[in-house]
Amino acid sequence: MFNSISAQASKLVNMTQSKRTINSNSKTKLITITSGKGGVGKSTFTANISYLLSQKGYKVAIIDADIGLANMQVLLNVKPQYTLFDYIDAKATLKEVILPTPYENLSLLAGKSGYKYSNHSNSFVLSRIVQDTLDLDEFDFLIVDTGAGLNDYVQEFLNISDNILALTTTDPSALTDVYALMKMLSKDKSSLMLCFNHTKTHNIGLTISKSLENLAQKNRLNSDFMIKYIGNVSSSESISTTGRLRKLFACEFTHDKVTLELNSVIDALLMNIN
Template sequence: MATTLISKHPTGPAKTATGFPHVISITSGKGGVGKTNVSANLAYLLASMGKRVVLLDADLGLANVDVILGLTPQKNIFHLFHENAKLDDILFPTPYGFHILPATSGVSDMLELDTGQKLELLESMDTLENRIDYLLVDTGAGINDNVLYFNLAVQERILVLTPEPTSLTDAYALIKVLKAQHGVERFRVVVNMAKSMAAAKEVYLKLHMACDQFLSGISLDLLGVLPHDPNVRASVIRQQPFTSVYPESPASMALAGVARRINAWKAPTQLDGNIKFFWKKLLFQD
């Protein structure tokens, strides 16, 4: 099991032993596809590989990373904006070897960040930038401003979808907006809750064909397929990661393969790999 400690290094570049941190969004065109569960379990698996991982709950007004994990943080990003909390006051260690930056639920003024709030985030993240290997960003669903902001700021985007037709059309809509309005062209795809490998490949190919036909230049790589697995629902009820509770289950084995592929990605060596730049990109989207 990886250490949960993220040590402080107040000076020096935002560089890990192998390069700058990976900053990755886990996103979706619609809710109900298991995006947050995938995010939390990826965080657990990467931490189990000895990586220093922070999971940011970027569904700022409808947060549920803490619910998925059965945690009760006392502070969240709301307190950063409204109660002068520091990032280390908010950063919450989980029993699973990684930390979360929790958001809040039912607070309407968190649904869209203004420029001042982005600046606060930028300044606070300076303390984190050289202390982690992975920042995973669990975005909200859909194409609202916050979802677009976070997907624009990261290095890699993992798009979670299911074989349902609405999931496919909404995933395409998110890709279309990011491509047409912001020039984003590279996406990784995880098909979740697949009843068969054939069904998963069919939905991926449909999305790939639509992008090829209507959105030239899109790179759409199939990162993994997670089968429908009753153990996933059982773990959600237990409020624990399914990869921790049922490590030999089909979904766990499949997601472990996804985590290994992510861990094999070459570490960023450019400035846009650092966390400060992640927040600067958010700030200057206005």
């Protein structure tokens, strides 16, 4: 299986985009959540780990960077008066687009479904909103929820982030996309954090992470590039139910196995970020 993953991943990697890095002395740590394959649970994961971090007393802001299919406002039960595009289009100030949520210490820069981003293509406007939010120096964490795929917008966020977390499932097509991401990032990043959703045990994720590492070694990806396995999250039917009810699983089911797993992932995340 891992040979075919490698072959297919090569087709997905496209390194044509120009590079840009963020300059910041901000205390705010930038974390970008991505996956390659769609529907693996990124937005749900982002909302829940952000909530759990905020419960620990950290000030957290989420950027809904799923261009065109924004849904973080639904998960967090926020009715946005402004979206991040109002800031990009100079219709609102940065403070106005950083929205409070029903959860203490947790803010949202909402996206907008159906927005025609093509007006701003390659103008690095998304990097600018990240830079400006970091410069506020108000948050402990700025967490970016990207959309599916490795398109230009996702790459723009990956380019500017040193803390990248890939959420995947054990599904071969999801792993193919993760390997494509590893190939791309290994050229100029030092590491990638890997977390497995819909995965029953810690060991399943660990074993697959090791196989991906071995594949990287075999294919001579940059040997300084490290995969940091940070844990697994099981499936729970209540996750989609709470999502539909505009509630957060980790808030409603504080002692559930999934919430405990999410807390372990946070412990590993905090040990691994720059």
